[in-house]
Amino acid sequence: MTTEPLSLAKYLASSRTEFTLSEMNLYLSQKHEEKDLYAILKPHLYDLSLFCDANYRCQKLINRPLLADETIIRELENLFKSPRLPAPIEKLVESYIENSCGKDWHRGGTAQVIRENIVKQKEEYWKGKSQYPKIRMISYLLYHFPVYFCQFQYLLLDLFKCGLLTTRMSFLDAGAGPGTITLSTLDFLDKLQGIYSRKNIDVKMNIRIDSIEKEQENIDCYRELTSLYLSKMALLNTNITLNEPVHAPVEKAKTRKDVDFIIFSNVLAELRSPPPERAGVVERIASTSKNPAVIIIEPADLVNSKALRITQNALVKKGFNIFSPCTLIWGLGCSCSDCWSFYEPGNIQVPGFMRKIAGTREPYRYLNTDMKFSFAILKKDGKTKYSYEAKGKFVRLANLEKHIGKRINIVASVMSGNLGDEKTFVFKLCDATTSKPCYAVLPAFHITEQNKLLLKAGYGSIVEIFNTLVRENKEFSSYNLLITRNTTVMPLQ
Ligand SMILES: C[S@@+](CC[C@H](N)C(=O)[O-])C[C@H]1O[C@@H](n2cnc3c(N)ncnc32)[C@H](O)[C@@H]1O
Structure with missing residues (x-):
């Protein structure tokens, strides 16, 4: 029943720049209501490069860099001057916690258990052996999620300013946890669409998001948060295809074809393999995409930060080039084997739920607002954020x-x-x-x-x-x- 409309849509998408869903009934052996046709086609809109609006008018979407003139960049930057978890996300996370732990999650015995878990998770994290039974996901959401959510948007902002974000993009959130990167991306695009719409600029986007995660409980949380968020978003100009998370370790997960952005956010440090071998895991995941931007994010502490650079250098040996943050000023490869460098965009505002769990006794132990992280963005096409080659007048x-x-x-x-x-x-x-x-x-x-x-x-x-x-x-x-x-x-x- 779905194959005929799908093949027809494929044909129309390849032969016309625009068509309506009602028009499709002229050619179908069995008539469908527009909304049913839309439901059939929705999961395929990204692959068909189609955008269908609220009036079921579909047009072929040409992939081009997202409009990023100075006024748009300034407005977007203004939004990041006082970084915070957006209210709808904060509400969503708090409702999830409430549904899992009860209305009084921040009081009495339940709060005590959560607090103990936050402390335990922090300790374990630095030792590189975090685990995620449900209560740990709750403490992760309360303590780590807000900063990781906000900090990723600074990388998206940078990619946007560099012209790397386009109207048709696919993302792979590897080691997705509760959906930090997926939600952060959706919120960023929503903010951008808000700016376009205030300026009466019509920019249509077609976005596909895939994820890989090895823990079932984290997948359950991912599903719940992302689907609830999507159901509340006013997606006027953005078509989102959010695929089912792949339940597997990244080392073995089936790779997705043609991904534009592959993100490992706070994941590689959790792999069993040592830093140089983690490059093999990243390379395998990226191998089925033509020219992905691989984004690796790790905590800023000495051990994890240095490990990231070792993985980065191993990826360069495998044919990747560094887009940012490093520039090979003298045009030679990086010869540093011992680099500790991190980015510090500042502090986020304390989300309401974090303040609640912090309580009044030693609240600092449960407050985490400092955005401080190491990252590498790697590509395969030789593109770099800055193109500069030093000449002789400088000392190396x-x-x-x-x-x-x-x-x-x-x-x-x-x-x-x-x-x-x-x-x-x-x-x-x-x-x-x-x-x-x-x-x-x-x-x-x-x-x-x-x-x-x-x-x-x-x-x-x-x-x-x-x-x-x-x-x-x-x-x-x-x-x-x-x-x-x-x-x-x-x-x-
Ligand atoms: C620290 S959390 C990061 C979650 C999310 N990316 C973020 O930045 O908030 C690490 C996540 O990676 C997952 N993970 C760890 N090792 C993995 C592996 N080998 N394959 C897939 N997922 C893995 C964990 O289950 C967890 O959800």
């Missing part, structure tokens, strides 16, 4: 040893936020030529018009630094590049 960071005590010019990416304080600003620098850590050190009393832009340089952005004084920090086996009144800092973007 690998050669600093020869210049200790001298003033030199260097060019490097800024690979941290301020690691110092308000009296002395310290930023990690990297040009991909050395494993020895290098820092730009700017004492507040040396800030001038010529060097102050260092303070504004975004994570991963490239700066040329002229006339900086090289100092060796023997205790920490690192170099400090002193930025003084006579130093000029020129951001390149």
Whole structure:
């Protein structure tokens, strides 16, 4: 019964730019109501590259970069100035907790059990052996979910600004847990559609989301949260195909064809394999897609962050290139085997449910608002966020040893936020030529018009630094590049 309408839709999609569902009845042996035809076609709209509106008028959707002019970017950035879990998501998560643990989940014995689990999960997480029985999913939602949800949108914002987000996109949420990445993506696209609609810009999108998860209980939570969210979204201009989660370990899961974005958010550290071998798991999942962007996110702590870079370098050896955050400034591969670098977009507002469980006794143990994470975005087409190749007038960071005590010019990416304080600003620098850590050190009393832009340089952005004084920090086996009144800092973007 469904094959005839589907084959006809395939034919119409390939031969016309537009048609209505009622028109299809002219050619079908058995007549259908428009809404029934829509229900038959809905799971296939993404594959057919079709967008069907509320009046059942379907048009062929051309895949093109999402419109990202300056005013749209500014509006979107404004939304991220005070990051928080959106109210509908907060409500959804709280209802889920309430349905699972009862109305009084934040009081008495139930709250005590949840609190103990939050603490236990944190401890286990750092040891890389988290487990997710139902109560653990509740503590995950209460403690980790809000920050992970919000931080992913900064990566989406960046991809949007770089023109990588398009009108037809497919995502694979690998190790999906409760659906953090899926929900974050849906909310981001909803925010963007809100901006387009306020500006009377008609942008139609066709989105497919797949997921892989090994724990049944997490899949149950994923299903419930994502389907409830979708049922409440006003999807006027976005067609969403949300496929059933694949219940399998990522090491063995059947791979999906032609995925545009494959996201491993806080997952690789949980795999049994050591960091270089995790690259094989990622590569297998990506192998059936033409040119996916692989996004790997890990916590910012020393062990997980360094492990991510090892996996990243192993993926480069397998033919991936780094889109961001690293730039190979001298056009050579990264020679660093010991890199600790993370992005810190700031703090989110405390969600109501987190405040409830925090209670009044040692609330800080249950409050988690600090967005701080390590990430890598990898591609296969050679595209990089910044295209820059240094020429001879700069000293490579690998050669600093020869210049200790001298003033030199260097060019490097800024690979941290301020690691110092308000009296002395310290930023990690990297040009991909050395494993020895290098820092730009700017004492507040040396800030001038010529060097102050260092303070504004975004994570991963490239700066040329002229006339900086090289100092060796023997205790920490690192170099400090002193930025003084006579130093000029020129951001390149
Ligand atoms: C820390 S949670 C991250 C969830 C979500 N991606 C996020 O960022 O919030 C890790 C998730 O990965 C899942 N996971 C761990 N190892 C896995 C594997 N080998 N295959 C599939 N899923 C896995 C866990 O069950 C859990 O749901």
